[in-house]
Amino acid sequence: MITRRRTLATLAASAAAAPAVLRAQATVNWIAYTYVPAASVAPARVFQEIMARVAKETNSGFQIKYHLGGSLSIKVTDITTAVGDNVVQLGDDGFQQGNVPITGILRLPMLITNAQEFEKAIAVMKPYVEKAYDKKGATLLATYYFPLQIAWSNKKLTSLDELKGQKIRATSPEQIEFLKRFGANGLTVGAPEVPSALERGVVDGVLTANAGGGKIWKDLLKYSYEIGLNYFEANVIANKEAYAKLPAAYRDSLTKAVVELSPKITKTLADEEGEEKAKRKAEGMVQTTATPAEYKLGAERMASYWNDWAKAKGAETQEALKKVRDALGR
DSSP: OHHHHHHHHHHHHHHHHHHHHHHHTOOEEEEEEESOOOTTSHHHHHHHHHHHHHHHHTTTSEEEEEEOTTSSSSOGGGHHHHHHTTSSSEEEESSOTTTOGGGGGGGOTTTOOSHHHHHHHHHHHHHHHHHHHHHTTEEEEEEEEOSOOEEEESSOOSSGGGGTTOEEEESSHHHHHHHHHTTOEEEEOOGGGHHHHHHHTSOSEEEEOTTTHHHHSGGGOOEEEEOOOOOOEEEEEEEHHHHHHSOHHHHHHHHHHHHHHHHHHHHHHHHHHHHHHHHHHHTTOEEEEOOHHHHHHHHHHHHHHHHHHHHHHOHHHHHHHHHHHHHHTO
16 A cells, blocks of 8 residues: 555656656747848758758757848848847847947948958957847847958949949948948948849849849849958857857757857858859840059058057957957968
8 A cells, every 4th residue: 555655646746747747848939030032042942951950959958040132021131129128039140230240340442352351350259249139139149251252243243443433232331331432322222122123223233143143133134243242251150148048958059050050151151153244144144353563452451440440439349450450460
């Protein structure tokens, strides 16, 4: 009888404990949103891998629904805020500079000229970017980047001089300054709105990479002028509070998946750059490579801007820029 009572007591205790265990491992549903407007672009493809891997590793306990840019009523320039306010829990944030100005250092035209330099700059910038996102209620998980941004247009564009008078879509205030210094009008247009902007003549061209917008908007452009202004980086961020509240196993799965797979985006984009360039040439795109003299002129025209830009942003940005320039020997 005593044994039976003990057995019943054990079963009762287990039954009481079960709901707590289930609650701890209850399904978590997150929303992810990206600035990328097309599922064919590498970031979108790799993000799908991240979502699938997290779902598999958590036995579908952690579900993340991924939305392409323009599919939600959130401007791509507001992804930082949407994540910080927990409107969406995971963001692929490529137009963050209005909310995280210090990241503009990485996009200063003509400052960073190759991938090796960009990796050095990212390493220097990481603690600054983490701190800035933290203030916005978001946690930085990883950073990836597109190949060098070049100029494209549906009007003749084969030299720096031919930028004059053109309306070019830019991805940062810094690019807009570059365009201004060569007589062009730089406009900020979110990726989902670019096709209509080109069709309606709101813009004549864009600054983007072959593996990025060059792949998506190729049918609306006739010229590509290959002067590498800067790289375009995007940050994978999570709502700070939601991320902290995730069950440890879920948080570890998400973090590991993002950290391990984000570099795949960078590599895939780099591999695609040459492939897409060759495709554009075969399709009749007029491609012109900037001369060393044009690169030199571009850097000379922008050099005074770098320090002025940082000074206007404050002491911390000046400090970060100095460290980046020291790391690059520039």
